[in-house]
Amino acid sequence: MHVIELNEHWCKGCRVCVFHCPTKSLRIASRFTMRGIHPPELVEAERCNGCRLCELLCPDFAITVMEAVSVNA
Amino acid sequence: MSGLLKLKTAAELRQIYLRHEMFPTIFCDGCGLGNVLNYTLWALDELQLDLDRTVFVSGIGCSSRLSGYVNADGMHTTHGRALAFASGIKAAQPDLNVIVFTGDGDGSGIGGNHLLHTIRRNMDLTVILVNNFTYGMTGGQVAPTTPIDSFSTTTPYGNIEYPLDICALAQTLGAPYVARWMINQPYPPIKSIAQGIQKRGFALIEMLVPCPTAYGRRNGLKQLETIWQWYRDHTILIDDYEHIMHFGSPEERAALHDKIKIGVFQDYERESFEERWATLVEQVKL
Ligand SMILES: Cc1ncc(C[n+]2csc(CCOP(=O)(O)OP(=O)(O)O)c2C)c(N)n1
Ligand code: SF4
Ligand code: SF4
Ligand code: SF4
Ligand SMILES: [Mg+2]
Numbered sequence: 001m002h003v004i005e006l007n008e009h010w011c012k013g014c015r016v017c018v019f020h021c022p023t024k025s026l027r028i029a030s031r032f033t034m035r036g037i038h039p040p041e042l043v044e045a046e047r048c049n050g051c052r053l054c055e056l057l058c059p060d061f062a063i064t065v066m067e068a069v070s071v072n073a
Numbered sequence: 074m075s076g077l078l079k080l081k082t083a084a085e086l087r088q089i090y091l092r093h094e095m096f097p098t099i100f101c102d103g104c105g106l107g108n109v110l111n112y113t114l115w116a117l118d119e120l121q122l123d124l125d126r127t128v129f130v131s132g133i134g135c136s137s138r139l140s141g142y143v144n145a146d147g148m149h150t151t152h153g154r155a156l157a158f159a160s161g162i163k164a165a166q167p168d169l170n171v172i173v174f175t176g177d178g179d180g181s182g183i184g185g186n187h188l189l190h191t192i193r194r195n196m197d198l199t200v201i202l203v204n205n206f207t208y209g210m211t212g213g214q215v216a217p218t219t220p221i222d223s224f225s226t227t228t229p230y231g232n233i234e235y236p237l238d239i240c241a242l243a244q245t246l247g248a249p250y251v252a253r254w255m256i257n258q259p260y261p262p263i264k265s266i267a268q269g270i271q272k273r274g275f276a277l278i279e280m281l282v283p284c285p286t287a288y289g290r291r292n293g294l295k296q297l298e299t300i301w302q303w304y305r306d307h308t309i310l311i312d313d314y315e316h317i318m319h320f321g322s323p324e325e326r327a328a329l330h331d332k333i334k335i336g337v338f339q340d341y342e343r344e345s346f347e348e349r350w351a352t353l354v355e356q357v358k359l
Pocket of ligand 2: 010011012013014015016017018039040057058059060061062063
């Protein structure tokens with residue numbers, strides 16, 4: 001399982017991460033960030049394979065992919 | 074350099090290399106300039122280059138804004154003159170790493186003559202030249218690199234001029250390292266920029282970067298997904314290109330006509346200006 005961390009101050013909602021995701025795990029959220037853009041969100045956490053392509057291709061250093069760690073394993 | 078890259082996370086990269094007060098960048102949505110910055114920083118990190126011994130130099134243009142985002146010393150100079158300033162830095166302090174960000178207009182249009190002579194001298198610089206087929210910052214005028222028949226503010230009926238192949242020029246002039254990449258795949262340009270930085274002498278890395286605003290909008294490539302896909306459809310690795318040219322059918326060869334070659338075109342050793350200068354000083358000193 002993976003999670004994404006988004007820097008909402010830097011993300012432009014450009015969708016480059018969304019349309020490059022090979023597993024189609026990301027989508028653009030309907031909510032607004034405080035900058036007034038629709039940010040990406042991870043909708044298919046199970047399907048995300050942690051390839052980090054979204055992170056490597058983000059032109060704005062805004063998205064980071066992390067392995068989800070369970071606290072009560 | 075190791076074969077397998079172990080890249081820091083974007084969050085770690087932000088923390089170490091960027092001037093936070095300059096963010097978010099001025100670049101349009103879907104502009105690929107930020108990727109050039111990303112890949113350069115990942116290459117720096119791969120080499121563990123000392124930022125205090127590295128200088129970023131640029132001219133004028135959207136692409137030339139890149140130097141300002143890195144938390145290292147830098148010069149944002151005048152249009153077309155980045156290489157002259159970079160040469161000066163290198164001549165005065167040959168032990169500094171000097172990395173130049175320039176555009177197709179900045180580096181091959183107004184600065185074309187500097188490009189010629191800086192390569193001829195073999196200054197030990199890493200030049201990352203962003204080719205977005207246009208003068209983006211000033212709204213999309215025709216550039217020396219604008220593809221034939223494409224539209225710009227100054228070619229409203231289509232461009233009748235042949236575009237300049239910057240890498241072919243650099244190869245002819247004997248640059249020790251010449252490569253071109255699209256930004257759609259991160260690893261090849263990251264490795265290549267690292268190779269370019271390590272190369273003594275002139276290293277030119279041309280990056281094909283989507284500019285949806287000034288170029289794409291006038292050429293049916295306004296949609297971000299469409300313009301990013303265009304680069305996948307219109308580029309071919311040099312090895313594949315040569316293979317098809319040798320062994321391909323006439324149809325396969327014909328299909329290459331609108332493809333831009335990417336890859337490493339030249340990689341050899343040649344004494345740099347700085348080395349020859351040091352030898353000369355040793356010879357003539359009293
Ligand atoms: C001497 C001079 N002439 C013209 C200009 C106007 N000008 C600013 S940026 C630019 C073109 C930049 O093109 P390029 O280097 O391709 O950068 P891009 O914006 O496309 O990344 C021009 C002509 C200038 N600033 N200085
Ligand atoms: S995370 Fe990056 S690539 Fe994704 S929408 Fe935001 S700025 Fe664009
Ligand atoms: S890590 Fe890979 S699979 Fe997961 S969201 Fe990013 S691009 Fe998609
Ligand atoms: S005008 Fe073009 S090159 Fe300049 S920031 Fe916008 S998309 Fe990028
Ligand atoms: Mg340009």
